[in-house]
Amino acid sequence: MxxxxxxxxxxxxxxxxxxxxxxxxxxxxxxxxxxxxxxxxxxxxxxxxxxxxxxxxxxxxxxxxxxxxxxxxxxxxxxxxxxxxxxxxxxxxxxxxxxxxxxxxxxxxxxxxxxxxxxxxxxxxxxxxxxxxxxxxxxxxxxxxxxxxxxxxxxxxxxxxxxxxxxxxxxxxxxxxxxxxxxxxxxxxxxxxxxxxxxxxxxxxxxxxxxxxxxxxxxxxAGGETGDQISRDVAGAILHVTVAGYDERDGLTEARIGQHPIWLPGRIGAMDDRLRLRLDARDVMLMREVPQGISALNVLPATVLGIAAGPGSGALVRLDHQGQTLVARVTKRSVRALDLKPGLALHAIVKSMSVTQERVGPA
Amino acid sequence: MTFGLSPAEWQVVALSLQVAIWATLASLPFGILAAMALARGRFWGREALNIAVHLPLVLPPVVTGYLLLVLFGSQGPLGRFFEATLGLTFAFRWTGAALACAIMAFPLMVRAIRLALDAVDPKLEEAAATLGASRLRIFATVTLPLMLPGILAGTVLGFAKALGEFGATITFVSNIPGQTQTIPTAIYSLLQVPGQENAALRLIVMSIALSAAALVASEWLARNMAKRVRGS
CATH class of the missing domain: 3.40.50.300 (P-loop containing nucleotide triphosphate hydrolases)
Known part of the structure; x- marks a missing residue:
């Protein structure tokens, strides 16, 4: 209706x-x-x-x-x-x-x-x-x-x-x-x-x-084309994932977007449950190389969609990860240092522990 | 069970109760309407209504009684109107005593009901409207039940006031035994005659007992009603 x-x-x-x-x-x-x-x-x-x-x-x-x-x-x-x-x-x-x-x-x-x-x-x-x-x-x-x-x-x-x-x-x-x-x-x-x-x-x-x-x-x-629609405090990605397993030893839930795993803390949902989770843009880090020896469990290959420089020192970077939009809030200095521009392939890093329980719900 | 009262004295008590009960019950709907209009209404003349309702509280009762005589007497415009339409005569009848008591008790009743109405949360009425209730249904199912403790308190207060009304009553309908003589006017008559102090005292005790009973009943009702309404 x-x-x-x-x-x-x-x-x-x-x-x-x-x-x-x-x-x-x-x-x-x-x-x-x-x-x-x-x-x-x-x-x-x-x-x-x-x-x-x-x-x-x-x-x-x-x-x-x-x-x-x-x-x-x-x-x-x-x-x-x-x-x-x-x-x-x-x-x-x-x-x-x-x-x-x-x-x-x-x-x-x-x-x-x-x-x-x-x-x-x-x-x-x-x-x-x-x-x-x-x-x-x-x-x-x-x-x-x-x-x-x-x-x-x-x-x-x-x-x-x-x-x-x-x-x-x-x-x-x-x-x-x-x-x-x-x-x-x-x-x-x-x-x-x-x-x-x-x-x-x-x-x-x-x-x-x-x-x-x-x-x-x-x-x-995700802030739209210009990034100014949303305030920096609330910018973030909403991802739709499917539960693919649970690691008993470490107490981690394995969720997937397509074939790529995202590890979430605690036991969430049952096998094949569809979940939606929010990733705060400030919790996402960007790297050009595949990182080695890093504690963060989730390293997601992504492509830059657009960059919206804010009025201050920050910029909002929108990325595509298997058809879903990720958002990272980084400094303008990092944008320059990494030479970020649309189309660039890199890696988005998300700490599992930043995805707290209240940020996960059924899709 | 005569409490030492003579049949004539019982007649006075019975007439007083009759007058007070009718005065209270007949004015109650108007009291609720006036309270609603004063608490919620936004109309021209609201202040005038407020003053008119409260005037009997401050006017000398003898003035109120005189005005009633002029308006509702057998030659008065309203008196003739009620006589012609409803066959209702007020002058020198118990109905006139009831009218005088009702007018005098009205401000007290309206004030109590208005306080109760002010305590009803308009947010609940809004919620009822969003559930599809008409204004009438909202009033009947939400506003009125929540006002009930205040309405009862106002009713009992009005009843007690009506029971004790003297000045306007005696001015309007005089002091005719068996017709318009209520407890206060009877006590007054008895005190005018030497040697009737005992009879007067019996009515005075009766008067105190009735007033105290009304107050106790009102307290008890208000407490129980409030409990039921709050649901705790």
Whole structure:
């Protein structure tokens, strides 16, 4: 189901402007706090009325300021998972989950009550009151509640930001299952790069109210042609690999891109599982020769695609490794010393230990 | 079980309760509406409404009673309107006493309900809207249940106030035994006559007992309701 979204709104301190067409899957709106990400979601849900805007989901036109159409929030069929669970405190978890059922009536749910309760692990919680739930449990209930209203589009506004690292790690797999098994388009707002890298199919980059870039997650985080789309802190590669084995003695998982092994620390996934992992551009080193006597386990042959010199001392080098894009952040001095230029074949070196657990998830 | 009260005194107590209960129940929907309008509404004249609602709190009760007499008396414009449309007469009837009590208790009731409404998180109502609930359903299933402790507190407070209303009542509907004589006006009458102190004392004790019971009930209800609403 294709989603057409265009919004323009003037706030006292910011001008919001976004224009895009989305084709399902999980689209992350990524950017620093104050970039206007939440305002986009609120306008999509009808909780904010933009100066100008148009929103079409499939065949349904929900908003068109040109012709004065602005559907009420309740009629939009848009699920919303907020930063905090916002469960109704006077109802049980089960009653919260069933609150949106009236709207779902007569339309096929992506997942019925029982399978959804199982998917989100809510079985034990059904008779509890929201006040007795942990933050992570509350957010899972909120997610289930939104899905059971049979939305055409699901909005998620930093649903993990109020949680500590451990709860975050607990919740991410549920989101991955949701993305892979439920098939509702999701618009997911976050300022956390590891979260976005693990979840997003498409990334919309926002800054100061403006849409800076849109594209497949791997492309956007690689910095695009000019490299200025992405800040140096978050530039990196998103690689899709397949689990090919596990080394018992050293506790390393062998993943492959094509025939080339990449060693990851710890046991991750099962044989033939597809994984996606994020390599921070600062964790990748470049060498012209095959290195000898080096502790890093991963030496990947690669070809330079492009070099984007930043305003400071650094440069972002995009490389091709068997059809997937690697990104290395190196100094301009190194660019000169190695005489880096597009087409040059060299080796990208990645320490296994730099690929921490939270940077690996199912593809 | 007469608590030493004579049938005439019981009649006074029963009429007082009748007046107070009707005053409270009949004004409750308006109290909720006024509280909603004052807490959430953005309309022209909101300040005027605020002042009108609170005026009986500060106006001398005798003035309020006089205004009621002018407006709702048998010759008053509103009095004639209600007589003609609903067959409802206020002047010198217990219904008039109930009206006077309702008006006097209204500001207290509205304030309590408004506080409760302010405590309802609008974010929950937003969430309900995204789940497809109409404004009416949001009010009935989210706002109202969460306001319930405050509504109960306001109701009991209004009831207690109505039970004790004197000035506006006696001005508007006078002090007719069996018709409009409530506990406070009866005590007043008894105290005017030498030798009736004992009868007055019995009603005073009854009055204290009813007021205290109302307060205890309100505390208990509020606590239990709040617990149920918070779900803990």
């Amino acid at each position: 294709s989603i057409q979204l265009s919004l323009h709104h003037r706030f006292p301190d910011m001008e919001l402007s976004i224009d895009c067409t989305l084709e399902g899957g999980l689209t992350a709106i990524f950017g620093p706090s104050g970039a206007g990400k939440t305002s986009v979601l609120r306008a999509v849900a009808g909780l904010l009325h933009p100066d100008q805007g148009r929103l079409r989901i499939g065949e349904r036109l929900l908003l068109d300021t040109g012709t004065g159409i602005s559907m009420a929030t309740a009629d939009r069929r848009i699920g919303y998972v907020f930063q905090e669970p916002r469960l109704f405190p006077h109802m049980t978890v089960a009653a919260n989950l069933r609150y949106g059922e009236a709207r779902a009536k007569g339309r096929a749910l992506p997942l019925g009550f029982d399978p959804l309760v199982a998917l989100l692990g809510l079985g034990e919680l059904l008779n509890r009151r929201p006040a007795t739930l942990s933050g992570g449990e509350g957010q899972r209930v909120a997610l289930g509640r939104a899905l059971l209203s049979a939305p055409d589009l699901l909005l998620m506004d930093e649903p993990l930001s109020a949680l500590d690292t451990r709860r975050k790690a607990e919740l991410l797999p549920y989101f991955e299952r949701l993305r892979d098994q439920v098939g509702i388009p999701i618009l997911y707002v976050s300022h956390d790069v590891s979260e976005v890298a693990r979840l997003a199919d498409t990334v919309i980059l926002m800054d100061k109210g403006q849409m800076r870039a849109i594209g497949p997650a791997a492309d956007v985080f």
